[in-house]
Amino acid sequence: MVKPGNILRTLKENNEDNMTTIKQIYNARYSYKRSVREPITELQQLMMLLDRDNYLHWSTCHESSNIVSDIFWTHPDAMKLLNAFNIVFLMDTTYKTNKYRLPLLEIVGVTCTCLSFSAGFAFLSSEKEKNFIWALQKFRGSLLTSHVGPEVIVCDKDLALMNAINIVFPKTINLLCRFHINKYVKAKCKMLVDFVEAWEVVMDSWKTIIDCTEIEFDQVNDVGIDSERCGCVLRQTHELPCACQLARYAMSVIPFNEVHVMWTRLSFSGLSECDSSSRLSIQQEWDVILSRFDEVDICGKVIIKTSCVKLPIRT
Incomplete structure (x- = not known):
């Protein structure tokens, strides 16, 4: 699991007279991997490892042959995470970044502390709508605590993926990520200010959810319960109490239902006993x-x- 460049650098540091080349490192790694899997193919090795480590995985074959065309897998711990934090997911496909030159669909989830985790992966034979639909259906099968799917899915402007999301998760809001928005805006418009830089300036004042709430608290005296002056931005974007709501509860405890469930899930240790078993x-x-x-x-x-x-x- 060490990068070839680091291996070569270590060899050179330990022995200045070492004449090993990077090509020899790659050849040695390839020979070692072949010796580990012995006569079986790389795909058979992958399926064996998925079974050995108890990964949840599905695969499908071409209609006219037994050749595997698509495969989806997710880690057992990722299953717990994606069911505990099933509100927001990001989806994107990498292109020509593996030796098989196949599209790799990666699904990333977001926790209530704004950290990310890998929720699932899928090797697809093509980037057609039917392939994305198959992968998303398998992903939906991993969601044990949600009947309608996630509330928000963020992706790039891949029409096949966006259409598949609308079919598999019709009630989910499908948004474009800001990196791709900036990319498309710059391609169409000549702007003096980078959209991403401008967005970062705005987001710097909202580093964490606590900071957002503190800002709203500071505005309570000026805004009061006037929702028009408040704007209710925090409530609409994060479903957290905004200034006018905080003003209403100035002398009492803020009701728990005013905070979206996304920000209340700090643990998934008891998920199997609480959420999934009662609904599954x-x-x-x-x-x-x-x-x-x-x-x-x-x-x-x-x-x-x-x-x-x-x-x-x-x-």
């Missing part, structure tokens, strides 16, 4: 199978029976 159920799917089983003829019943997974019977 296969009863609806089971009812569909039984209904379909009653409708078909004897041949259909045999096919459904043989297709079902045989669960172990406890004695």
